[in-house]
Amino acid sequence: MPQPKNAMEIFRHLDKSNCRECSEKTCLAFAGAVFTGQRKLDECPQLDRETIERFSGESENQTAVEPERGEYLQYLKNETANLDLAAAAQRIGARFSDGKLMLKILGKSFSVDTKGNLYADIHINPWVVIPFLNYVLYAQGLPVTGNWISLRELQDGRERYPLFKRRCEDPMKRVADVYTGLFDDMVHILSGKQVEKQFESDIAVVLYPLPKVPVMICYWSPEDGFESSLNIFFDQITDKNLDINSVFTLSLGLTQMFQKIARRHGFPEDM
Structure with missing residues (x-):
């Protein structure tokens, strides 16, 4: 199938249910984000792999919006x-x-x-x-405050959070559950630092993808019948120094890096 000329060509292939599971308000908004390169077609949970590949005419790791x-x-x-x-x-x-x-x-x-x-x-x-x-x-260049908030509290972050959790926090937690040395490697390989327990977490690591855009990752180990959990936090001035799409992109990239680190230590591809 040829490259789409506009967002409507993408929209025709969606189910138009406006389910919001992709975190966009409507299917049309999602189609527009795909066309402009801010989102990938496979982020629509209603589309099967065959439809995605037929539409894009490319491999799983590419989309029809690369141009x-x-x-x-x-x-x-x-x-x-x-x-x-x-x-x-x-x-x-x-x-x-x-x-x-x-x-x-x-x-x-x-x-x-x-x-x-x-x-x-x-x-x-x-x-x-x-x-x-x-x-x-x-970036406005505002200094880091040290006050940590979730993605939901950033500008336009609330609607992005369901996808952020599914694509970033959940996969990162799966890695941390199996690979106990993950956080030490993050500190040494990615120039991060472990900090005092934040929000009563068992482990807290701060990374600096950009000088004024720190990211804190907090992990809670399973205990007393409760499952483990992992959350990613941002400084409260993050949305003054970086747009929400770029914040999401950096977080997704970090998640993929953690998965690669784990695979180097022999953990499975589907982690």
Whole structure:
């Protein structure tokens, strides 16, 4: 099937029940988010795999909106090329030198130059690029407060939370349940730090995907007949420094990294 020309072409393939299980208000809103590259077609719980693959004409890890996502990325690069990078670096807690703005993402150096070209110490993961550029362009640069809140309390976060829980918190908890060394590896591999027990959790780790966008992961072990639980928290100024879609993208990327760390230690692919 050819690439969709507009959101209505995607909408025709949805069941139009407006079930909201994808966290969008309507199926049409979901179709629009898919078309613009903010969501993936397989995030609709009502669509079976055969329909998704037939619609996209691509593999499970790709979608029919890659050209649109590429266009959005190019737009962000163009906007960055028109930005005063020295002033932006001061605003967001980055460093500017030799025509490049550089900051640390999970302990690794990422840079962008005055032409919008990207550089990194390691492979530039897709889940990092768009949040990184959005942060450079639009972060207000407000300092971290140390007051932690859930995604539901961020702007536009309440409607996103059901999908966030299903795609980020639940898979991360499954890893933590089996892989007891996960949090130690997070600290050492991802330049995080363990902190005093937060919200009476058994383990709390703070990571810095972006300088002014910390993420705290709290894990409660199973005890006295209660199941384990895991929640992800954000500083209360997060939505002033990063849009909710980028927050979701970073969280999903972190979840995938945790799963990869576990697999390196011999844990199953479906973890």
